[in-house]
Amino acid sequence: MTAPFTPLVADLPATTPFVGPEAQERARGRPFRARLGANESVFGPAPAAVAAMAEAAADGWMYGDPETHALRAAVAAEAGVPVASVTVGEGIDGLLGVALRLFVEPGAAVVTSLGAYPTFAYHAAGLGARLLRVPYRDDREDLDALAATAQAEGARVVYLSNPDNPMGTWWTGEAVAAFRAALPEGCVLFLDEAYREFAPEEAQAPVAADDTGVIRFRTFSKAHGLAGLRVGCAFAAPQVAAAFDKLRNHFGVNRVAQAGALAALAASDHLAAVVAKVAAARERLTAIASDNGLAAIPSAANFVAIDCGRDGAFARRVLAEVVARDVFIRMPGAAPLDRCIRVSAGTEADMALFAEVLPKALAAARA
């Protein structure tokens, strides 16, 4: 008996955006020694956040506040935006899925970059969008080409991450504002700022709080070290933020995450320390690359893309050899980005292990 799926679902490929490290560990039969593939914060959540979550666990029998009232207020105050502009969801991944449904019908043009964050494309494909992928230029998302494609195709949504994942490159806030102004009427910019805390001040984009043409996505998964808790937020014009309430899973942001995120937001010392450690780890990764005759792409995120100097097939061999030596990393999925491997910022021990493993992996890949 065949299940009566919609034609769209029946035609969707059975792909997932990412295979988790746990699945790789199960397949390998042994754990990784360093977990540097998912741009998580190995420096952990703030101790105050851990304490708040442990306390909230005993209250886990209660649904979380569906309005995430306290967290929205704290996020709004920290960012200097009205509370009515903030919606909270199950990480940026969850928010992207809902946000796309606000604007995208089957066949609608949606623009992203070739090799950019796969989960955006995954959600767009799940809605039957017509996905247009613009090549990177000089390892940056190509703002001019993205805007031109949006204009030519009448796009409903354009995705941009700033800083970029997987390359770590960034545009100035001014450039992003000019990009938004160059988009066609009726097109909404999804501005993914997951890595903003690691970026220089000049990369922060000024966007009008009442602009219905931009949604900014932020997360507690990266600098705040709460990837496993699933909490992110979106800033949008109040009428757009309110529209999430028409579709979102109202009780979806779990109680423990709300408590952890609230405590994390208050722990500014921890955040500053993490940002400093990430900056040091980026320098270390750049030096390790250099020691092996490779170039690192300058990064404003908590990871570094390292150019392996040849094609995608070679970089995939390097990645496989690094992974075989028990260090979990990932790499961009599309040429020409896929000449790189991508390594997250780690502890000093993580970085020392990577420094030990990389030359062996390169030698094996060249053999």
Next chain:
Amino acid sequence: MTAPFTPLVADLPATTPFVGPEAQERARGRPFRARLGANESVFGPAPAAVAAMAEAAADGWMYGDPETHALRAAVAAEAGVPVASVTVGEGIDGLLGVALRLFVEPGAAVVTSLGAYPTFAYHAAGLGARLLRVPYRDDREDLDALAATAQAEGARVVYLSNPDNPMGTWWTGEAVAAFRAALPEGCVLFLDEAYREFAPEEAQAPVAADDTGVIRFRTFSKAHGLAGLRVGCAFAAPQVAAAFDKLRNHFGVNRVAQAGALAALAASDHLAAVVAKVAAARERLTAIASDNGLAAIPSAANFVAIDCGRDGAFARRVLAEVVARDVFIRMPGAAPLDRCIRVSAGTEADMALFAEVLPKALAAARA
């Protein structure tokens, strides 16, 4: 500037399935003394689950396993179904949203009962489904009328909760199996078993593990006391369970929830104790109703619907007077069910407070 929403989103009303008790507390300016409105388990999660969650909080910097491998295996083993039949999601609410997208296009007929769980209808409306609501009969979901409506309208999905929420009534497993057999080809039964642990053995429905026409929904929110963690599972034919992977938020089930649910599943003594306490609380609620000259609807869930003996307007007054006395309860939203208030099983202190409050609320409502 108007946001370029899809026509469907632009037309959706700005309603939410439920207002949370926290929002009511903010509006009232003071906390509830008893929280008996959301069918949460006031008896809490198992101590082992709390400990597992507290431990997992420190590991919160890592994304949870997107395959929820350990939890799926444990759930499958406990239920005696193949692992390939199990998918895990962000509570039944999250799973319902994804499951509907597998089968429903705009305009598709979807059948539920008038006054049944609002979040199912909320998600169906968000997809532009044509919602058909069949009246309850003798306070039970009317299987014959649901099947007849599905046949007449060529429904793609029919929703049934067993035991039922908000009335607490139930059908035998045999009756549910006969109902499934009476549905038209190409129609999928969404069988919500959120309250199954509280129900008698005869209410457990036997369903073939390879039947593509049924999805069963279960949760850790009720008997396991993990409502705030957001974890539920669905049992379906392997090809249907696999299809969730085409649309779901792969990293959506948080790491702390996975740890808590796994520990909760192993804590069978706690579960048995909770079920016993719920049974005692149901008896107590029935007695309280009787002491006030009211009839309680026999319940197989962790709540009791109490017939206030008059119309919906009267029951709404009773509810308001109970709430004004700091006891959070809810009530069915549609006639004739709305002659009732719905009270969750609570601790002895909760039940004593409700016993004290109800006669005053009734007197005030009658005045």
